[in-house]
Amino acid sequence: xxxxxxxxxxxxxxxxxxxxxxxxxxxxxxxxxxxxxxxxxxxxxxxxxxxxxxxxxxxxxxxxxxxxxxxxxxxxxxxxxxxxxxxxxxxxxxxxxxxxxxxxxxxxxxxxxxxxxxxxxxxxxxxxxxxxxxxxxxxxxxxxxxxxxxxxxxxxxxxxxxxxxxxxxxxxxxxxxxxxxxxxxxxxxxxxxxxxxxxxxxxxxxxxxxxxxxxxxxxxxxxxxxxxxxxxxxxxxxxxxxxxxxxxxxxxxxxxxxxxxxxxxxxxxxxxxxxxxxxxxxxxxxxxxxxxxxxxxxxxxxxxxxxxxxxxxxxxxxxxxxxxxxxxxxxxxxxxxxxxxxxxxxxxxxxxxxxxxxxxxxxxxxxxxxxxxxxxxxxxxxxxxxxxxxxxxxxxxxxxxxxxxxxxxxxxxxxxxxxxxxxxxxxxxxxxxxxxxxxx
Numbered sequence: 332x333x334x335x336x337x338x339x340x341x342x343x344x345x346x347x348x349x350x351x352x353x354x355x356x357x358x359x360x361x362x363x364x365x366x367x368x369x370x371x372x373x374x375x376x377x378x379x380x381x382x383x384x385x386x387x388x389x390x391x392x393x394x395x396x397x398x399x400x401x402x403x404x405x406x407x408x409x410x411x412x413x414x415x416x417x418x419x420x421x422x423x424x425x426x427x428x429x430x431x432x433x434x435x436x437x438x439x440x441x442x443x444x445x446x447x448x449x450x451x452x453x454x455x456x457x458x459x460x461x462x463x464x465x466x467x468x469x470x471x472x473x474x475x476x477x478x479x480x481x482x483x484x485x486x487x488x489x490x491x492x493x494x495x496x497x498x499x500x501x502x503x504x505x506x507x508x509x510x511x512x513x514x515x516x517x518x519x520x521x522x523x524x525x526x527x528x529x530x531x532x533x534x535x536x537x538x539x540x541x542x543x544x545x546x547x548x549x550x551x552x553x554x555x556x557x558x559x560x561x562x563x564x565x566x567x568x569x570x571x572x573x574x575x576x577x578x579x580x581x582x583x584x585x586x587x588x589x590x591x592x593x594x595x596x597x598x599x600x601x602x603x604x605x606x607x608x609x610x611x612x613x614x615x616x617x618x619x620x621x622x623x624x625x626x627x628x629x630x631x632x633x634x635x636x637x638x639x640x641x642x643x644x645x646x647x648x649x650x651x652x653x654x655x656x657x658x659x660x661x662x663x664x665x666x667x668x669x670x671x672x673x674x675x676x677x678x679x680x681x682x683x684x685x686x687x688x689x690x691x692x693x694x695x696x697x698x699x700x701x702x703x704x705x706x707x708x709x710x711x712x713x714x715x716x717x718x719x720x721x722x723x724x725x726x727x728x729x730x731x732x733x734x735x736x737x738x739x740x741x742x743x744x745x746x747x748x749x750x751x752x753x754x755x756x757x758x759x760x761x762x763x764x765x766x767x768x769x770x771x
Contacts, residue, residue, distance in 0.1 A: 364486015368400040368739075368765030373415040376741065376762075378425035381405075382748070384715035384732045387708030389749060395425070397739040400764035404735055418770070420743045420760060426711070427733050428463025428491075428740030428763060429755075430718035431693055433594075433615060433638050433680030436479070437471045438690075447475050454479065454490040456691035457683065459769055461758035463740040464492040464730055466680075466722065468594055468615070469499045469548050477543040491763065492730070492740075494722055496548040496594060500535040500582065501526045501573060503550040503596060526574060529581030536585040545723045546613075547586050548594045551579060551602030562649075566656035568619060572601040579609040592723045594636075598659075607633065613721055615680065616641075618659055620666035625673045634676040634721050637667055639696045641682025667703050677705075678721055679714035694755040697748075707749045739765040 376395040383390055394409040395402060411417065436453040440446035450470075457465050470476040474497040483490035526532045526549075539547050552570040554561050559569055574582075579595075586593045592613065595606035599619025606614050607627040615636045617624070628635065642660040649658035671677060677700070681693030700710035719731030729738055743760035761768040 364488075366483075366489045366766065367486035370399040372765065373398055373412055374418060374739075374765065375409075375411040375415045376418045376425065377421045378423070378743075379421040380424040380747065381733065382424060382426040382711065384427050384712055387706075387712055389424070389747070392421075393425070395733060395739075395741065397762075397765050400739055400766070402733060402735055402737050402739050405733060418760075418767070423743040423745055423760065424747055424754070425733070425741060425743045425760075426461075426748070427715055427731060428742050428761070429461050429694070429714040430464040430679060430722075430731065431457065431462045431681050431683065431714070432466045432613065432636055432678055432718050432721060433468045434465045434683045434690065434693075435469055435471060436465075436467050436476060436690070437473075438685045443473070443475065446473070447479070450475060450479055451488060451490065453683075453690040454483070454493070456689075457693075458489065458491040458763060459758075459761060460691035460694065461742040461755070461761055462491055462693070463742070463761070463763045464494075464719075464722075464726075466546070466594075466613075467493060467495040468546075468596075468680075470495065470497050472498055474498060474542040474544070480545075481543075489768065492738075494545040494724075494726075496546040497539060497542050497544040499548040499550060500532070500539065501549055503553065526578055526582070529577050532574075532578045532582040533585040536582055536589065536591065540589050540591060544591065546592045546594055547582065548596070549574060549579065549582060549606075549611075550596040551605050552596070552598045552600065554598075562652050562657070566653040568598050568600075568659075568662070570598040570600045570602060570619065572605070574602070574605065576601075576605040576608060579605040579611070583609045583611055590723075607631070613678070613680075616663075617666050617670075618662035620669055622669065625669050625675060628670070628675045629673055634678045634717060635666075635670045636678045636680040636721075637663060637696075637700075638680050638682035639663060639699050640688045640693050641684070643695075643699075644687040664703055667700075671704055676717045676721075677713050678718050680718075692756070694758070695753075697752040697755050701752055707752050710752060711748060711755070738763075 374397040378393045381390045381393040396404040396409050436450040440449050467476045476495040480493040482488045551574050553573045556571050583593050593611045594613035595611040596615050597603045597606050610631050646658050646660045683690045683693045697710045716731040719727040741762040742758050744754040746754045748754040759771040
């Protein structure tokens with residue numbers, strides 16, 4: 332296997348991630364990373380068209396002045412200081428860096444080192460596609476996404492801004508446990524077991540926090556009952572509940588008490604209502620969202636993270652299994668339209684995971700949003716301020732728009748995305764925190 336010949340390299344990468352985390356915990360000093368913008372740099376971007384993510388309008392002939400990693404000024408008459416580096420995007424459309432609130436950068440690997448290397452490569456693919464911020468919504472075991480986030484923040488490696496859940500508190504199941512795994516309930520840490528009471532839920536949140544996560548992730552519907560998998564004979568989703576409302580409420584309360592946010596994977600039924608009633612911060616999927624669920628979301632001011640890439644990749648399989656009667660993508664369309672009509676904030680989240688749902692290709696979702704009733708401008712806005720607002724730590728004040736004082740997270744495309752949303756699938760320029768990642 333090719334990976335084995337590179338094991339020494341990948342072990343070094345994993346070791347660097349771990350060493351960085353230990354140094355930060357102990358207060359050790361780190362040399363400024365090579366992937367951070369020099370504090371004294373000055374860059375001026377000439378933008379022929381600039382997308383204002385607040386208003387949804389295009390502004391013409393703007394100058395964006397950048398000092399270090401921040402936007403110092405913006406406007407049509409901004410003076411460019413002598414000695415500034417000028418980036419001419421006068422023939423392009425300039426936009427803020429996009430935000431994807433649902434990715435999984437761990438997509439394989441037989442060793443911790445391989446997992447770290449693959450995770451880094453996937454994160455970099457997202458960045459180069461214009462997603463300057465991502466939220467990793469389950470590391471699929473372990474907490475190497477915490478180390479990856481910290482390594483990126485320190486400039487040790489190139490990558491997008493990240494918020495992470497690490498390992499989920501209760502795993503999603505699409506099959507029953509083999510008998511050989513039955514001892515799992517008798518050993519190991521709480522996060523390696525199912526959360527089987529409100530108090531175990533609180534304990535799992537506390538353990539997750541000590542691993543350095545920004546969020547916790549729960550799955551409140553499972554995909555099988557007995558021999559049924561995903562679909563019932565009548566072509567409705569199985570969506571069996573995996574946590575009680577009391578358990579979900581305890582997890583949400585404990586997370587909020589400790590400064591964390593909660594994301595919930597749910598398809599429908601009791602599990603969906605538990606998430607909404609408990610007030611999770613990021614309800615994901617919601618395939619069976621009905622009017623009663625929408626009413627709760629409006630009352631609690633909850634957003635809706637739509638993960639279409641995940642569903643697009645499984646459309647053919649779903650239609651096969653239901654005899655053409657149903658699919659998760661069809662259900663997502665119905666849920667999307669209900670939420671949109673009621674004014675529920677729609678948040679961009681792709682579900683980017685693997686070859687079937689590839690990292691760096693998730694901007695193909697925008698055209699579905701428009702097809703299902705959004706204006707192009709509003710479709711683009713889902714990846715900006717609403718997404719930043721949902722993230723932890725008040726990141727709306729730091730990212731999501733091109734404004735004075737915010738991070739210089741800036742991308743550009745050749746054409747006009749308000750006329751053709753597929754332009755977002757062909758990003759040509761990426762800057763993150765004042766550092767140019769690509770300029771084609």
